[in-house]
Amino acid sequence: MKPLFTRSLIGLAVAATLWSSASQAAPALTGYSSDHTIPYSLFDETEAAKPWVKAPAPKKKPLRPATTHNVEQTKKLQALEHSLNEQQRINKELLAGHQVEKQALQQQLQALETDKATVETQRQQLESLQQQLAEHQNQQSGSQEQLSELRTQLAAHQLLVDTHALQQSSLAGKLKEKEEIVLALSKQMEEVRAETQALKAQKQPDTQQLAELKQHQDRIAELQITLLDAEKQQAAMREQLTKQQALQQSAAPESHEQKLSYANGVAFASNIVQSLRAQQNLGVEPDRPMVLAGIKDAFSQRVALNSDEVAKLVTELDVTLNEKLQMQQQSQATEREKQQKAGKAxxxxxxxxxxxxxxEGAYYVVSKAGKGEKLTAESSVDILLTGRLSDGTVFDNSGKENKVQRVKLDSLLPALTKVLSQLKKGSEVEVILPADKAFGDAGVDKIIPPGATLIFDIKINS
Known part of the structure; x- marks a missing residue:
């Protein structure tokens, strides 16, 4: 638009100049001619007294060049006017085209404004979803901790249940054995009585038959006593089995004494579960049913192995566990030395x-300074966090996966809390924590090696 408009102005200026030249050429018809001679009509008679001034001899005037010049200028002017009109027509067409383009651009601008509003709405929705996701992840983290605790309690409870089941199974087996003994004794008594009745039915029993009858009667008396004892034991076992079944069906203690005993059992089972897990971490996988059987037999004072054999086997287990523990400690020492060397570098x-x-011993580099509110140890913020070791091994990839975590700063490692408390919302920072500011020489089992220097890339959402 601007160059075309400029050319139009230049065209108008040229035309005006030519028009002015044509207008100024007209006086040549009455003033000086094109050959620059003075017309004789300009002298009066007083000039005859001046000999140094002579009137020029009259001569025939040719066609004046001024007239020819005007015609040429007029043609040029007409050509320029035609060119100017053509240029104005082109300018109008271009102007109309620009108007159409302007309207199209205005429509696009309005569409962009609408899109901008839509994007802003979507951004707000995304922020809301991210916040909800962070809250959900925090809830999930809490739920994971509760789930872990419940699993421990469940394992302890399952241990008690398995013990009860084994005891119940043992009682049921003993009861079945007693029932079989009672049944056999009853059968024997019936046989003896039948034989006694047969002997009595004989009209003339001899001395031998009387002796046999006496023996049968004595046998019946013994069987009756044995049967009575078996029935008493059977009744006691049934009562014990009934109590065991009732205890298994209603695990909730009622009285204070029951609650104390129940808590004691849970604590005992928890210790057993932790001991079994420690053995598993060393590569020893205990046979759970046999562990429960040993506990049951020890409680019932009916151990299947003699004390010397038990002591020998326990010593063998201790030796194995200590050897594996020593190997694990040596491996940890090697890894600790490796991590310390890499961390120092x-x-x-x-x-x-x-x-x-x-x-305070922590190092950090702020890659982006935030412009939000200043953080404190009590601040709760949404962060993207990626954690890695000094060799580049990633142990927390949630930041790279764009998983927002909602955290309270004082719930982090103390060194992280202090660093982040120096920043504002919207900041991005890399924090390097030496081992003594992280998890020390112990590390975290299967996650953080002992003596590891940690690197955290943290983005604090505005």
């Missing part, structure tokens, strides 16, 4: 980085 390299800051 990383710290030295970090000290040379531009913009690095230190705070």
């Amino acid at each position: 990383l710290i030295e390299k970090t000290k040379q980085r531009k913009g690095v800051k230190t705070l």
Whole structure:
């Protein structure tokens, strides 16, 4: 638009100049001619007294060039006017085209404004969803802790249930044995009585038959006594089995004494579960049913192995566990030395980085300074966090996976809390924690090696 308009102005200026030249050429018809001679009509008679001034001899005037010049200028002017009109027509067409383009651009601008509003709405919805996701993840984290605790309690309870089941199974087996003995004794008594009746039915029993009858009667008396004892034992076992079944069906204690006993059993079972897990971590997988059987037999004072054999086997287990524990400790010491060496090299390299800051032994580099509110240890914020070791091994990939975590700063490692408390919302920071500011020489089982230096890439949402 601007170059075309400029050319139009230049065209108008040229036309005006030519028009002005044509207008100024007209006086040549009455003033000086094109050959620059003075017309004789300009002199009066007084000039005859001046000999140094002579009137020019009259001569025939040719067609004046001024007239021819005007015609040419007129043609040029007409050509320029035609060109100007053509240029104005083109300008109008271009102007109309620009108007159409302007309207189209205005429509696009309005569409962009609408899209911008839509994007803003979607952004707000996304922030809301991210916050909900963070809350859900926090709830899930709490639920995981509760689930872990419940699993421990369940394992302890399952141990008690298995013990009760084994006891119940043992009682049921003993009861069945007693019932079989009672049944056999009853059968024997019936046989003896039948034989006695047969002997009595004989009209003339001899001495031998009387002796046999006496023996049968004595046998009946013994069987009756044995049967009575078996029935008493059977009744006692049934009562014990009934109590065991009632205890298994209604596990909730009622009285204070029952609650104390129940709590004692749960604590005992929890210790057993933790001991079994420690053995599993060392590579020893106990046979749970046999462990429960040993507990049951020890409680009932009916151990299947003699004391010397038990002591020998327990000593063998202790030796195996201690050997595996020593191997694990040696492996941890090697890993600790490796991590400490890598961590020291990383710290030295970090000290040379531009913009690095230190705070009570922790190092951090702010890659983006936030403009939100200042954080405190009590602040709850949404963060994207990625954690890695000094060798690059990632132990928390939630940040790279864009999983927002809702955290309270004082729930983090103390060194992280102090660093993040120096920043504002919207900041992005890399925090390097030496082992003594993280998890020390112990590490975290199967997650953080002992003596590891940790690196956290943290983005604090606005």
